[in-house]
Amino acid sequence: MTTPVREFDRFEELAGTQLYRRNVFAVTGLPTRASGPAVRRHRQKVEARLAVEEGWPGAPEVAPAGGYGKDEVRASFEGLQDPRRRMVDELLWLWGPSDSGCDCDPDVHEWHDAAVLLHARVLEAETGRSGLPVEQRASLWENAVSAWGHLLADGTLRQHVRHRIRALGDPRLDEDAADDLLARLPRLLVSPFPQLFADQDTAARLTSVCSAWAGFPPFAGLFSELFERAAEEAYEKIHGDLLTAEREREAHHYREAFLLLRDRVVPGFEDMAPLRPFVSDWRHDEIAHIVAVGLNNLAVELLGVSVHRPPSASRREEMIWLAEKAYEIGPDRDSDGLKENWEFIYDHLTGTGRRPARPTRRFPWFGFLLVLAVIGGSLSALIQVYGIVPVLIIGLGGIGVLGYFVQMVVAFAGAARSVRRRK
Structure with a gap:
């Protein structure tokens, strides 16, 4: 046998x-x-x-x-x-x-x-x-x-x-x-390709070669299997660096967390680019999601800290870089939220657009009640002298004239703003 x-x-x-x-x-x-x-x-x-x-x-x-x-x-x-x-x-x-x-x-x-x-x-x-x-x-x-x-x-x-x-x-x-x-x-x-892809320049150049192999039925589907291990190793390294950066963030070691994300996590993710054609969409999106979340979380926390302690010029650059990279890397499902955070952080730090809401002032209840008392007393005296009907007629006419005057003021103010914008 x-x-x-x-x-x-x-x-x-x-x-x-x-x-x-x-x-x-x-x-x-x-x-x-x-x-x-x-x-x-x-x-x-x-x-x-x-x-x-x-x-x-x-x-x-x-x-x-x-x-x-x-x-x-x-x-x-x-x-x-x-x-x-x-x-x-x-x-x-x-x-x-x-x-x-x-x-x-x-x-x-x-x-x-x-x-x-x-x-x-x-x-x-x-x-x-x-x-x-x-x-x-x-x-x-x-x-x-x-x-x-x-x-x-x-x-x-x-x-x-x-x-x-x-x-x-x-x-x-x-x-x-x-x-x-x-x-x-x-x-x-096709077994040589995982070794050849260890060099990034070679990998970028040979991506089209792998696609040519995959165009023949005997080789279709082989590259996903060949590069699965390489992708898994890269994912594990990125995940480990993200956990370390997260621990540094939680300990308020913000500079150390930023350096980990900038020098290890983001380059590690970018180094996976040559493998992208041979990695499933869900796997790539999973990796992109956790990297974007790590970047975004640090950017948002640094923004919160800046409310109480004005950031230095380098810290402002770090926040903007983190938010921008998070938006660039994040998968489609995260893009709206990441873009909103990036724009808000950029506008807040550069003063070019939206700003954080100002603190709400307390309503002046004492003054409001005092004005009501004065108006109520005046109306009571007028009614006793002239009667309720004449007072109502005069009051309604006065309100109409006041409304017309306010409308004219608003129109003139709008025209003035329009002129300033065009200049």
């Missing part, structure tokens, strides 16, 4: 930026079609050389400076003895001309070997192991993605893989394993 390929860890061993460099055929220099006797003869030759030298150069396509060490070379030869491991490495190395009885279309081998060489070469450049200029890497990425994407989307590799399994003739691996091998290959091909 054969053991399914998925139970072996060769895919995990090769994953990363050195997936081609660690390939057993790259290390030993053997062709992928090498049979038992050829492998033994080549191994004897290599071991004789390693007996007098410290390293073996390996295949010229990806040979590292100084070659490979003895232990790595010997481990690679041992790996060739297991067909289940060997077939993983064959998928990622050169097949050569299609004259080995596999009946593949010649274009399949040509496209496959081009994909291997292009991908290996651009990975060497991105990891600093070659001097290829940045401006020349875009075309390598584009062609590597296109070659691998079409080969795996079309299913044209399956015939060759099944042929190679038959050629090896090892009972530990049957032809049905070809489907398992090809199903796991896409994840291995």
